[in-house]
Amino acid sequence: MENLPFGRSGRFYRGNLHTHSTNSDGKHSPEEVCRMYKEEGYDFLSLSEHFMEYFGYPISDTRHLRDETFTTLIATELHQGKTKVGETWHVLAVGVPHDFARPSDGETSPEIARRAADAGGPSPSPRFPVCRAQIAWDGVGHAVGGGASG
Ligand SMILES: [Zn+2]
DSSP states (O other): OTTOOTTSSSOOOOEEEEEOOTTTTOSSOHHHHHHHHHHTTOSEEEEEEEESGGGTSOOOOOGGGOOSSOEEEEEEEEEEEEOTTSOEEEEEEETOOTTOOOOOTTOOHHHHHHHHHHHOOOOSOTTOTTTTOEEEEOSSSOEEEEEOOO
């Protein structure tokens, strides 16, 4: 934990980029999840629902839950293919548009990660100008795609 930047000067925002609601396999509605995080002092939250056919490929629209002290980032957790150890491969895609298309037949993990990174999305708030960055990794800590446009 010696490499954390919190001892440096500047404003740090508290947030979580990976959680779920009842729109996939979470236990609380999007409204409840955002309320709980806000009450705990978080500045931002991403509901990164499982982007799977079983759940109807949800991308939670949380824009109505934003206010002056709390914002949301539109995100999803992509699941496509298997890793070398047989686990379902998944990455978080933060900043995707609400109409991000379902995976096509045969689309590979790197291909959908690249498509998510290229899709971008609207910047959710002037307070978070870097929110158009997409972060993707393969579940074991290896970056497989990404970009920033804001
Ligand atoms: Zn998850």
